[in-house]
Amino acid sequence: MSGELVVVGASDVRAVAARAGLLAADFTVLRSILAAQEWMPPNAWLSSSGLPFAASSAQAEVAFYGGAPLELQLSSLSARILTAAELYERAEVLSRAVVEAVGASIANALGRSVPLTVALLGPAAGIAAVVALSGDAPTLSDPRIQDLIRVTVENADDFALGLLGLPPMPGADGSSLVSWALAGAGALGLVPSDRFRVTSAAVPLEGRGAPPVGLRDLVAAIPPSVDGGPQVRITSYVDASGEQLHEVAITGTSNQAYGTTENPFDLAGNLAAYAGIDAQSVSAVLAAMDVAGIDPGDAVVFAGYSQGALVAAAIAGTGKFDIKGLVSIGGPIDAERLRLELQKQERSSGREAPIIEIQHREDPIVGLQGLAPDGSDSTIVVADADAVTPLDEDPLAAHSQARYLDTAGLADASGDRALASARADLLEAYDGLQIAETNLYTIDRLDPLPGMDERPEDLVERIEQQFAAVTEEIENGPLELGAQGRRS
Known part of the structure; x- marks a missing residue:
């Protein structure tokens, strides 16, 4: 049993850079406050601790004014971290685009060549069957199955387009296939109303x-x-x-x-x-x-x-x-x-x-x-x-x-x-x-579709009614429109 929890969100690198920038701003304010202070109190020489106090004041002066101010170092560090974050994000976007393009091309090629697809998937299916019989097959709760589903969904549309002899379509994925199928189902009247x-x-x-x-x-x-x-x-x-x-x-x-x-x-x-x-x-x-x-x-x-x-x-x-x-x-x-x-x-x-x-x-x-x-x-x-x-x-x-x-x-x-x-x-x-x-x-x-017990002839009749206007137009030839845009 594991309790690991991972968060993928806004870049932690950018968050570190922002904190470094805020620290730089804080030190700038602190420096302005300290600069207005007297390092050596006016009556310090009158006490027995005057000499040690003078030495400490001199050291403070050197530490305060000597070398690069800490706020400048923090500002420089913040800028460098931001640059690294931007380069990393660009590389990540590029690598993701390459992976998507390669996956789309391979899926499209497999769709265009059914014999190649069978030749590749046939042995894979055989190996999967042997593994399943041995009792070591992954279940739906195996994280590897989620990875497989992700890759399949991302490239299913390109495979389908390949089957039709069409090139990959940028921006489409498995949900696009579903929307195309539902559009066809809607044309056949197989989508329930939204009342x-x-x-x-x-x-x-x-x-x-x-x-x-x-x-x-x-x-x-x-x-x-x-x-x-x-x-x-x-x-x-x-x-x-x-x-x-x-x-x-x-x-x-x-x-x-x-x-x-x-x-x-x-x-x-x-x-x-x-x-x-x-x-x-x-x-x-x-x-x-x-x-x-x-x-x-x-x-x-x-x-x-x-x-x-x-x-x-x-x-x-x-x-x-x-x-x-x-x-x-x-x-x-x-x-x-x-x-x-x-x-x-x-x-x-x-x-x-x-x-x-x-x-x-x-x-x-x-x-x-x-x-x-x-x-x-x-x-x-x-x-x-x-x-x-x-x-x-x-x-x-x-x-x-x-x-x-x-x-x-x-x-x-x-x-x-x-x-x-x-x-x-x-x-x-x-x-x-x-x-x-x-x-x-x-x-x-309010208007569900007929149940699965609907007779085939009733389904055919319903589809014919759905396309009655189109059928009539085909049988009667082109529509002739009158002056008001109606069939004359």
Whole structure:
């Protein structure tokens, strides 16, 4: 059992440089104060200690004025450290770009040559089968599986484009494939509508009646992922002047169907949120926020688990609200894309909303975000899922919401400077606020898709109806438009 916790965030090197610069400024002030002082009191010669005092004063003069002042040395050190940090970051960006380009080229080449792919993957599959039979195969809770998923997601789109004979597409990844597939499903009418019924219940926050004092308090507000249960908790805070802040805590996937039930937090919602499409669970939470009275421009802090983190990131990136911070647990969010969207919104305020990601090394779901982020866009807490309780045989044990709650507590106890800074920035949004109300929201889909028991002929008939207008146009020839733009 390991309790190791690693934080990938703002550069510690830059933090050291900043502290050296502050020390230099402090010494400059101290030097100006000391320069105004008399080293030798006027009546010192009248005492028996006059001679030793004079010698000490002379030594102080030499130490004070001789050699390079300490503040100049500190300033020089700060500049050198910053230069080193910038060179390191440039090298890191370049190496990441090279890795992505090489991976994309290889995946695209494999897609273009199916025989080559079979020749390479065939022996690999055989070796994997032998290892599995020997009982040494990695499970989903193996950190190496997360690494494999990251690489696969990053290059899946390039492989698919290769199959079509197309070159790699910069900026695309596995989520792009999902969005393309959902666009096709939407054209076939296989995506449920985004009409919802929202009900609420006033249920107090368990264990606290005040703003959160740490990440664990915020994560604890996320409703459990239970089918039929509430999916969102919205807590509103207010200060003495009437200024408000809304805390929106969003659950994860609680149903494995694809749009055939009333629960929008199902596979259909999961895929839509992963692809960044404003539909299903994203639209469901927006509906709940509307019922809660959250207006465009209102201040919001988001916390989300798994699919809920994807939903939170999608809504935060829309620019509809004043985002004060976001905490993701077990969510494969695209922090780079979100940071770019937030920066567009934050130019006027000059404040950068903190994004904190809490991940488990053994969680395969986190791997769906592609190559591991470098911490330049968010503060990332990476921990062992078994830090508190050893993993069991559940293949997704590392994705457990309860385990992530424990890890949030470990993060609060961490002395890491980058994490402490991001955590302080997040909690600063709650300064001077008191809880006004807190409610749990249950969102039901009004128009689910027909169930899997639908007869094939009914499915064919539904698709034919969807494309009836196109079919009619093909059969009747080109449309002839009248003066008002209608078929004549």
